[in-house]
Amino acid sequence: MMMLPSTGGRNPLFALAISAGAVLVFIFGFLAWQSPSRIPFTHSSSSTSHFDTPLHESNSPISINEIIRLLYAPLKAAPTEPFIREPNGSHIELPPNPRYKKKLGSEVLILDLETRPLKSSEDYEKGEYDWRNINHVSGGIFNHYTYALIHGYDYKFIHATNFEDRHATWIKPSALANHIRDYKFIVFLDADAAFRFMHVPIEWMLNYWDIKPQHAITMAKDPWDPKEPQYNSDRFNRTYTNTGFMVVQNTENTMPLLKAWHECPEDVRYANCSQWKQPKFHEQSAFGEYIRYDYDNYIKELDCGQANGFPGVEISNCQGKFIRHYWFEKHLVKVDYRENMMNAITMPIQKLFAENIGHIITKTEENVIH
Ligand SMILES: *[C@@H]1O[C@H](CO)[C@@H](O)[C@H](O)[C@H]1NC(C)=O
Numbered sequence: 390m391m392m393l394p395s396t397g398g399r400n401p402l403f404a405l406a407i408s409a410g411a412v413l414v415f416i417f418g419f420l421a422w423q424s425p426s427r428i429p430f431t432h433s434s435s436s437t438s439h440f441d442t443p444l445h446e447s448n449s450p451i452s453i454n455e456i457i458r459l460l461y462a463p464l465k466a467a468p469t470e471p472f473i474r475e476p477n478g479s480h481i482e483l484p485p486n487p488r489y490k491k492k493l494g495s496e497v498l499i500l501d502l503e504t505r506p507l508k509s510s511e512d513y514e515k516g517e518y519d520w521r522n523i524n525h526v527s528g529g530i531f532n533h534y535t536y537a538l539i540h541g542y543d544y545k546f547i548h549a550t551n552f553e554d555r556h557a558t559w560i561k562p563s564a565l566a567n568h569i570r571d572y573k574f575i576v577f578l579d580a581d582a583a584f585r586f587m588h589v590p591i592e593w594m595l596n597y598w599d600i601k602p603q604h605a606i607t608m609a610k611d612p613w614d615p616k617e618p619q620y621n622s623d624r625f626n627r628t629y630t631n632t633g634f635m636v637v638q639n640t641e642n643t644m645p646l647l648k649a650w651h652e653c654p655e656d657v658r659y660a661n662c663s664q665w666k667q668p669k670f671h672e673q674s675a676f677g678e679y680i681r682y683d684y685d686n687y688i689k690e691l692d693c694g695q696a697n698g699f700p701g702v703e704i705s706n707c708q709g710k711f712i713r714h715y716w717f718e719k720h721l722v723k724v725d726y727r728e729n730m731m732n733a734i735t736m737p738i739q740k741l742f743a744e745n746i747g748h749i750i751t752k753t754e755e756n757v758i759h
């Protein structure tokens with residue numbers, strides 16, 4: 390079922406495989422939840438979903454959206470969950486007095502922004518989709534999309550046109566500005582960044598980080614390396630923030646900030662900002678050198694380790710506690726997605742064994758041939 394060729398509908402064997410797969414999933418769900426009256430495999434779609442999936446449009450009786458929601462239902466943390474358990478057994482505790490108590494649902498937009506089309510879509514069109522072969526861009530984007538599905542957030546993939554005079558990453562400020570009007574929050578991630586805990590809603594992180602109503606934009610700092618003290622520092626020796634993960638909040642200062650940032654290289658409000666049109670770190674440097682000094686009260690800077698870097702990074706302890714950002718070894722972004730998905734998929738299977746559902750376990754008292 391993972392290798393749907395686009396022309397699949399014409400093949401009767403394929404149709405059979407689809408139906409068989411759907412029936413299996415249905416039975417699987419039935420056994421796992423043992424509550425026929427509540428089986429949520431329907432087309433009711435009374436939910437607030439804004440998603441369309443190819444599977445849903447085909448003659449399949451179940452959509453991937455519903456499967457994902459069902460798989461994550463027993464795992465999802467609440468916005469005020471007292472703690473998150475790490476795989477090694479440690480607890481990350483939520484500080485007292487959380488601000489976001491309710492789910493924000495479609496008030497949150499998960500945003501992907503690319504100037505390149507997905508390479509994996511080409512493979513898919515040819516009937517050659519294979520998880521093992523997709524690149525990190527698809528891996529990261531699938532993580533973001535699935536995260537939106539799990540928590541009922543809106544999702545958009547913007548395929549933007551390149552600037553003629555600026556580096557591609559300059560597309561960020563205008564894209565954020567053009568969508569923030571319709572949302573309370575936009576959560577943006579680069580393709581090489583991923584949610585570490587897909588079952589933990591962004592509301593929980595907003596609580597954990599104490600994002601206040603005045604914070605128009607939240608980013609994590611880049612690492613500071615004593616061996617290269619200037620590499621990630623602005624001209625006032627302040628460490629840059631990284632635009633690979635941003636939480637943008639709809640406040641009265643958000644639009645002015647984004648506009649100032651987008652227009653920065655025009656050298657009108659900020660003299661010599663145009664020097665960052667092409668050189669590293671482009672819009673990120675412009676934000677660090679200029680924009681944040683005019684909007685400091687409305688910007689939340691997280692420590693690098695909270696939402697930047699990945700395990701193994703030693704400088705500044707940037708190990709991606711909640712958001713992983715793989716500056717190098719980008720293929721590892723797929724591992725985060727895989728580990729999350731395998732956890733969700735195998736938990737109902739574990740449940741079957743733990744509760745002997747369907748009497749799959751046979752106990753023998755003595756080892757003799759009857
Ligand atoms: C678990 O891992 C986290 C980093 O993800 C670390 O801070 C913590 O000390 C570890 N806990 C144990 C018990 O090893």
Ligand SMILES: *[C@@H]1O[C@H](CO)[C@@H](O)[C@H](O)[C@H]1NC(C)=O
Nearest residue numbers: 613615618622625626627628
């Ligand atoms: C720059 O900032 C770092 C801390 O981020 C500090 O250790 C260093 O001494 C500063 N350098 C100068 C020249 O002020």
Ligand SMILES: *[C@@H]1O[C@H](CO)[C@@H](O)[C@H](O)[C@H]1NC(C)=O
Nearest residue numbers: 624660661662663664665668
């Ligand atoms: C403008 O930027 C260029 C390139 O970094 C630099 O050489 C020049 O000194 C800057 N001019 C001013 C006035 O800061």
